[in-house]
Amino acid sequence: MVDFRFDIRPLFPEAIVRVTSNLLPHTFRGDRRQCLDATSKMSEIIDRLGELSATSQGLSKPVTTAQRLRMSENQTIYLLADTEAGHNGAVTGLLKVGNKDLYLFDETGQTRKVERAPSILDFYVHESRQRAGLGKRMFETMLREENWTPLKCSVDRPSEKLLAFFGKHYGLVRTIPQSNNFVLYEGYFNEANSSNGHAHEQSPQETKNGLHITNSPNTQLFGATYLGEDVNHRRRGSQQQKQNSSNVLLQQITQISPNGRYGARHPTCTMAEIISGISKCSTKGGGAGSGESSRIK
């Protein structure tokens, strides 16, 4: 548990509070002086939890800081407290989410631009309280508040623990390989799910004679992707054949393991690194302006 030199309880009238760029709990009511006091304390809480999260994940610097939250337009942090702990209460967990514009591969290897994709950016429960259901409690609160579904969440470079968490609580195991650090689960692009999560997906623009043409950085950098016989074969073949061939194609395209931050093999020069210079869309760990690209071990 994480305790502070001040009493955290007035900041947590509810066990879980939401904090956005004003650095105030969503429950906050008060005058100017109280507001300054609350933001200063909230900043300290966020910075401390952010540091602990980074240490726990083996990151060289925090993904989450109060300063970054203050500068962000569409990020929300959920904080979980135990107001019964010690004299001043304690904070036990943090979950940061946001909407990001992402270029993503779908199951067939085609690039899609997904605007405002619901994204899980940082998630931490204090070591003394892990595996006790607190992560699930925070995550469920977040899903309800944001009106998201687990399947529509893209996850920024998940740890093995978080992959296990998704598997256990939501049965999400099979991922769609990407060239960036985000992990998506199979079914992400299914029509039935596309209305959930507020993401707006742009379909691939054209497939002509096996050439896949989009406005994405992938196409801008490397030209149209030649899918050739493979795509025709997949059109004709059964669903299973479709899956197998697209998996091979995806492996060739991405050359990256889908298994989280520790398992991922990183190409010496990723397309995303090149793209980050020319596009505002995130292709690696958050991309321009987001700060999540600092997910560096």
Ligand SMILES: CC(=O)SCCNC(=O)CCNC(=O)[C@H](O)C(C)(C)COP(=O)(O)OP(=O)(O)OC[C@H]1O[C@@H](n2cnc3c(N)ncnc32)[C@H](O)[C@@H]1OP(=O)(O)O
């Ligand atoms: C985008 C990102 O933020 S990636 C980084 C994610 N954060 C981390 O890896 C930091 C360290 N880990 C944690 O803070 C927590 O374990 C979280 C946030 C991943 C999950 O929170 P918890 O409160 O532990 O989750 P909760 O109790 O609801 O669910 C438990 C399940 O999560 C997974 N899990 C949690 N801890 C572990 C662990 N040490 N080893 C393997 N799986 C784990 C398991 O599936 C576990 O179920 P099980 O105990 O039956 O095996």
